[in-house]
Amino acid sequence: MELKLYNTLTRTKEAFAPIDPSRVRMYVCGPTVYDFAHIGNARPVIVFDVLFRLLRQIYGADHVTYVRNITDVDDKINDRAARDFPDLPFNEAIRRVTESTAAQFHADVAAVGCVPPNVEPRATEHIGEMRQIIEMLVKGGFAYVAEDHVLFSPQAMDAANGPLPRYGALANRSLDEMIAGARVDVAPYKREATDFVLWKPSKEGEPGWASPCGIAVAGRPGWHIECSAMSWKHLGETFDIHGGGIDLVFPHHENEIAQSTCAFGHGVMANVFMHNGFLQVEGQKMSKSLGNFVTIHQLLENYPGDVLRLTMLKTHYRQPIDWRQSELSRSQAELKEWADIITDNALETIFENPDLQQVDNEFIAALADDLNTVKAITRLRTLAAESSFENLETAKKFVGCLSLLGFKNLTKPNYFSDAIASFIPPDKEEVFTKCYMLMRTYRNYCANNFMEDSKRISADILKHGIQVSLGYTGEILVSFPDYDIGAEKDKVEALISARIAARKAKNWAESDRIRDELVAMSIQIQDGTDPVTGELVTSWEVKR
RNA sequence: GGCCUCGUGGCGGAGUGGCUACGCAGAGGACUGCAAAUCCUUGUAUUCCGGUUCGAUUCCGGACGAGGCCUCCA
Structure with missing residues (x-):
């Protein structure tokens, strides 16, 4: 099975060739834990969860390492801590914010069917690695100390000879353009407007750590350095896949590449960079000011997580997605049908323990074509239509595919009704x-x-x-306490019997009158004949 | 202003140098005394203008439109 992935570095779809097939390595930029994750945050988590599952399918579950970090040092976290816990010591307040937000994030992404990554490193646990990289960069002449800051110089990077990539290669822009387009407010300690912060001094009361490069005052890391440090620690100097939202291309990933390649002297940080497209809500950009800011948690009040997952995967990951209520309802209806297939054919056990060796090739091929989940879902629909008790092998493949895509609650159809x-x-x-x-x-x-x-x-x-x-x-x-449901059921059964008698006597007026009476009680009936005896039978259910 | 992505039927959304998936909704039919459910069939689209080509929705150029990045926002 050839896996093809679209690589932002080359802007083409390429055959994926891992550095070491016995240890495929993927790093995805995770959340900054200061608030409930919104539905836009869920997109990369779900997309790369599908990729993780596919890689494990292809290379073996024990041969894939997936690292997704948690950013727990950030100005927004500090602001939130000061706002929410003004009476606590600052570091304690920060700890409360990051721990509760991270726990919420974990519950939310578990509900949308994402398996945990192999490693979930935290920025605050990798300050040492960050300092090491910063020291290397200063030593190599790529970074410099100024007013207790350490700054990275893209100009120095481009001046160096050797295997290093050109700064701006990922985002496809040149330094000249960036200088021309640089916004105001260039800090006085920067040599060039395009220099970016690796380390900055902490103000009084802010979280701080011992600074690198002989800086006397305590400081804290810039944003980009953490991912260079954590990917290095857990995946090595170069690895296979680096993922995230498309907004991270510049400056975040560009700067990560600059830091890592300059520190380690390689031409590449990761061979493949993958970016998911953006999400809009009901045709508009999601923003707090428009009031259409939707958190995963809010959506999970209204839908089982599988519904969000299917809706997300019904659009290719690189396309923009318009998040609409109507689409969620459609996904829910489709999941109901799929879940009915599982329970109608008694495949619950297979769904929970699928034989992934027997999974459908066409389905895998669709996913292997740059994660074409839309095509994969189309294949699922074909398999669903062919699944039946007479065609149990297809049905088993079908549920195996559902499992592989990460659905979890399909043994309970009425979750989707x-x-x-x-x-x-x-x-x-x-x-x-x-x-x-x-x-x-x-x-x-x-x-x-x-x-x-x-x-x-x-x-x-x-x-x-x-x-x-x-x-x-x-x-x-x-x-309801004090309400005899048994008597109510007896009444319905009696009416059904009376109607069957009326039908046998071809007394249609009476038959219809009884049906109207049942409808008034919210009873939906369904006529049929017993396949063995040919008897008239009527099933019923409460429906409202 | 610079860079980038995208523009497909009523709606959502793929693939493809020639015959354009799939889902929802719609229409018709079968089965039903009628309902309901189920099944079958089916109409309608590639923003516009040029170019390359025997032939373009697909490749190239332009216009228009939408979105993104250049502001530590996935």
């Missing part, structure tokens, strides 16, 4: 309607494994006199 099947006492209609959204949220919290939240919300619903729980297929079960 918004119908609440329950008899409602007439005097409870109003409060039921009022609690409908809460009950869905409860279901979604359960599906997403947010157990604390689900307990909290079921307690809220109980205050309205409604007991909510989940059934075996993920359906929302509602019960």
Whole structure:
């Protein structure tokens, strides 16, 4: 199986050839933990999770190392700590912010089906490596100390002879352009406007560490250096794949390449750079000022994580994606159909323990073509249509593909149905309607494994006199104290029997009258014939 | 201003130098006493203007439009 990946360095799709197939190495820029992750943050996490799964499929689960960092030193974190915990010592406040935000991030991305990376390094645990690289850069003449800062000089990099890449090669821009386009506010200690910060002094009360290069005052790292340090520590001086959002191309990845190649004297930091496209919300750029800033957590109140995952993968990762409510509903409906195939054919065990040796080749080939998840999903639809009890081998392949794509809750079809099947006492209609959204949220919290939240919300619903729980297929079960559901069921069964009798007598008027009565009770009926006896049979369910 | 990406039917969204996937919605049909469910069939598109070519949606140039980066925002 040939894997082809689009490489931002060459702007072409290339055959992927790992440096060491027994140890394929990928680094992805992870979140800065200062706030709930938004849906845009979820895109690279999901995209590179799919790539991670595919690499493990191709090279073997033990032969892929995936590193995704957590940035826990940043001005935005400091600001948030000062705002949220003004009474705590500053470093304690920062710790609260980063720990709670990181825990939230982990819960959110687990809910959208992402497996944890092999290593999840934190910037604060790699200050030593950062200092080492900075020392190397100064020693090599690529960086200099000025007013307690250490600055990297792209000009020095380009002046050096040897294997180093040209600064700006990744982003495809020249230093001259950058100087011409440089914005105001060039710090006085910079020799050139394009120099960027490797290390800066900490102000009083800010987090700080012993500085490199003989700088006396405590300091903290610039943004880009952490990824050079952490990828070096965990993947080596050069590795295979470096990923992130397209906005990271410049300056973040460009500067990482500059730091790493100059420090280690190689021509490359990573052989392949991959970038996912941006996300818009309902046709507009997502921004706090427009009020359309959507966090993963908010979406997970309204949908099981699989719905977000499928919606994300229905657009190729390099294309811009427009995040729309309507598309989420479609994804949910499609997942319901897929989950029904699994339960109708009793494939739950296969779904949870698929034989990935037997997975569909056409499906893998689609993914191997630069992660063409859209084509892969098209293949899934074909497999779904061909899956049946008579064609169990295809059905098994189908569920194997679903597993490989990272769906997790497909053994419970009713996670993807918004119908609440329950008899409602007439005097409870109003409060039921009022609690409908809460009950869905409860279901979604359960599906997403947010157990604390689900307990909290079921307690809220109980205050309205409604007991909510989940059934075996993920359906929302509602019960009311002092209400005899058994009697209600008997009444329905009696009506169904009466209708069957009426139908046998071809008394259509009476038959239709009974159906109308059942509809008024929110009972949906479905006529059929018993395949063995040929008897008229009628199934029914509560539907609202 | 510089650099980059993109522009496909009612909607979403792929591939492809010649016949343009797939999903949703729509239409028609089958099955039903009627419903419901299910199944089958099906219409409609490649922003515009040039160029290359026997032939372009696909390659090249231009226009228009959308978006991104140049501001430690994925």
